[in-house]
Amino acid sequence: MSNSNENKFKIILHVDMDYFFAQCEERENPEIKGKPVVICVYSGRGDSGAVSTSNYEARKLGVKAGIPISLAKKLAPHAIFLPVNMELYHSISDDVMEILKEYSEKIEQESIDEAFCDLTEKINYFEGAKKLAIQLKDEIKQKVGLTCSVGIGPNKLVAKIASDHNKPDGLTVVRPEEVLQFLGPLKITDMVGVGKKTGERLNYLGVKNIADLSKLTADELIREFRHAKGIWLKQASRGIDDSPVEERSGTGQIGRIITLKENTRDLNIIYDAVDQLSNDIHMKLQARKLSFRSISFIAISHDFKTHTRSHTLTASAKDPDSIKTYAHELVKAFLAEHPVDLRRVGIRVANLEEEKGQRTLGEF
DNA sequence: TGCACCCTGATGTT
DNA sequence: TCATGCATCAGGGTGCA
Numbered sequence: 095m096s097n098s099n100e101n102k103f104k105i106i107l108h109v110d111m112d113y114f115f116a117q118c119e120e121r122e123n124p125e126i127k128g129k130p131v132v133i134c135v136y137s138g139r140g141d142s143g144a145v146s147t148s149n150y151e152a153r154k155l156g157v158k159a160g161i162p163i164s165l166a167k168k169l170a171p172h173a174i175f176l177p178v179n180m181e182l183y184h185s186i187s188d189d190v191m192e193i194l195k196e197y198s199e200k201i202e203q204e205s206i207d208e209a210f211c212d213l214t215e216k217i218n219y220f221e222g223a224k225k226l227a228i229q230l231k232d233e234i235k236q237k238v239g240l241t242c243s244v245g246i247g248p249n250k251l252v253a254k255i256a257s258d259h260n261k262p263d264g265l266t267v268v269r270p271e272e273v274l275q276f277l278g279p280l281k282i283t284d285m286v287g288v289g290k291k292t293g294e295r296l297n298y299l300g301v302k303n304i305a306d307l308s309k310l311t312a313d314e315l316i317r318e319f320r321h322a323k324g325i326w327l328k329q330a331s332r333g334i335d336d337s338p339v340e341e342r343s344g345t346g347q348i349g350r351i352i353t354l355k356e357n358t359r360d361l362n363i364i365y366d367a368v369d370q371l372s373n374d375i376h377m378k379l380q381a382r383k384l385s386f387r388s389i390s391f392i393a394i395s396h397d398f399k400t401h402t403r404s405h406t407l408t409a410s411a412k413d414p415d416s417i418k419t420y421a422h423e424l425v426k427a428f429l430a431e432h433p434v435d436l437r438r439v440g441i442r443v444a445n446l447e448e449e450k451g452q453r454t455l456g457e458f
Numbered sequence: 459t460g461c462a463c464c465c466t467g468a469t470g471t472t
Numbered sequence: 473t474c475a476t477g478c479a480t481c482a483g484g485g486t487g488c489a
């Protein structure tokens with residue numbers, strides 16, 4: 095079957111590193127392999143915190159991303175508990191992305207451990223793409239020492255669901271004519287973009303799997319989820335997705351959030367924390383030569399409610415003092431309105447702009 | 459009235 | 473049960489031509 099002369103579908107590959115953070119740690123300390131490994135984000139309140147991710151041995155015991163560390167310790171008392179080491183994971187991620195770039199110029203890094211690769215121009219039939227995927231998996235295994243799961247489909251949506259279909263160390267190829275058959279029996283929460291909340295609402299409508307979802311009319315879905323999401327669900331349920339694989343120009347926002355040592359509304363303690371976050375944000379902006387035009391203060395109160403206060407500047411800024419000054423104003427305004435103790439505080443900058451003077455010659 | 463932008467909270471994932 | 477740290481998105485509000 096030839097694609098080049100018909101050009102009716104694309105060939106998209108999605109790579110998803112298996113239990114990434116935990117696998118990185120296994121590579122660094124081979125002696126922990128085979129034991130349950132739990133990667134933790136500690137909040138700084140003793141053993142309090144949440145599980146970032148875990149390996150399959152730990153998952154079998156019920157230890158999965160997002161659960162409290164205290165619960166993880168009850169479920170898997172003999173597991174290896176390690177703090178996150180983002181520096182290591184970023185460095186390994188860079189190595190994987192370098193390999194991926196050898197397979198296509200068109201790649202889109204989706205997160206630290208996932209990426210899309212558009213093979214349409216490289217290969218014109220799915221069997222060839224499958225051979226490339228086997229080669230890619232092997233190269234990552236040899237050079238980086240980690241396994242990954244790969245999905246291949248006629249678009250990003252299907253490729254991503256396919257990579258998730260058979261893990262770890264899996265390879266799933268979904269040809270255009272197999273899309274409906276592949277998606278139909280899957281749970282609605284297997285669909286990218288359908289999480290717990292949306293899943294519950296769909297369950298309420300009698301939808302159990304993607305085939306059920308595809309039977310609902312666009313009107314019914316729009317009535318429940320409003321226009322944009324309704325249309326998207328209708329299309330996605332039939333495996334339709336036109337979004338291109340494109341290099342991400344970087345994130346649209348940069349944020350940092352921390353948990354305070356104890357719940358408080360003491361201005362000095364909150365200012366100290368906010369200053370520390372502002373310095374971190376400043377360093378991230380500097381590293382990427384960006385300035386910002388809007389800034390938010392994020393407050394999670396003692397009752398775990400999230401609140402935000404934001405401010406948009408008339409001109410962009412980048413210096414640490416500006417971040418701190420605006421952040422302090424937002425903190426004051428928030429506390430004046432909310433008589434609550436805060437558990438976590440965060441700062442986020444958005445409307446990011448390339449620093450002036452960083453333009454390339456081509457733009458002149 | 460339509461549009462662009464802003465602010466906020468919900469959501470998804472780890 | 474106890475509950476991190478990020479990013480993205482959608483909906484409602486507001487101001488302006």
